[in-house]
Amino acid sequence: MNEEKAALLMEALPYIKEFKGKTFVIKYGGSIMKNENSKKAFIEDVALMNLVGINVIIVHGGGPYISNFLNKLEIESNFIDGLRVTDKETVELVEMILSSKINKEIASKLCAHDISAVGISGRDSNLIKAKKKYIFNNNKKTDIGYVGEVVSINEKLLLDLIKNNHLPVISPIGCDSEGNIYNVNADYAASSISSCLKAEKLILLTDVKGIYKDLNDESTFISSINTEKIKEYIKSGIIKGGMIPKLECCIDALEKGTKNIHLIDGRREHSLLLEIFTNEGMGTMIEGGNKNGN
């Protein structure tokens, strides 16, 4: 028993060495914040990673909280291509929930582990500059309101925070120079931040185990894959549906310099820790060609 425990801890040693001083961008999805145990485990995993010298940056979502809150106010939630149609009043409420309630809760839970987590909105110091995103369907352009796509990231702010041992917790709200605010999809915000910093890892915590060839057949789970194979699977229809935009976002991050991406199930307690510090991991690792991650 003791040998097994020691072996498990020793399995982590090469990864602790390898990842010390490296930057990991973690997208913490809203759908996994419901369960108190997995929420607690996430905070503990991030705390441990920070304490062994990994520069963690968290980008969080909050979709279900937003829908709940809007329901209470009897404001209907409409989605087109998975994006929330957002008018001016709604984007203000979205910001209130993301940048205040959720953001501060994550940061303060990390602070309770003596970590200097700093909760910031994408609007602070123009961290996420954005512009209006339109949806194109059959050559038809649809305006979905204050939904933004990333234009630029304030890299210096993030590097300054990291250098001074702060852990940024970022709400995916963007702004433009006219003072408009935008709701930015958290996957895209995390991918842009990871690309800009050429991060060692972009880790997407969601409510699926990872990539499957056939979602209904556990034996087709893919533990690691590269971008060429993903493109091939999308083209041949093996990968389909809602997974495609997520994977396209991953491919973009890898092509822009992120070293590796991990898709893991955030509902499973300590999946983050097991993915990073064991050989086998828990989810799907997408390997990029770039060997110069930071």
Ligand SMILES: NC(=[NH2+])NCCC[C@H](N)C(=O)O
């Ligand atoms: N899903 C997988 N195959 N994960 C392997 C992870 C390997 C190692 N712990 C890493 O983070 O780089």
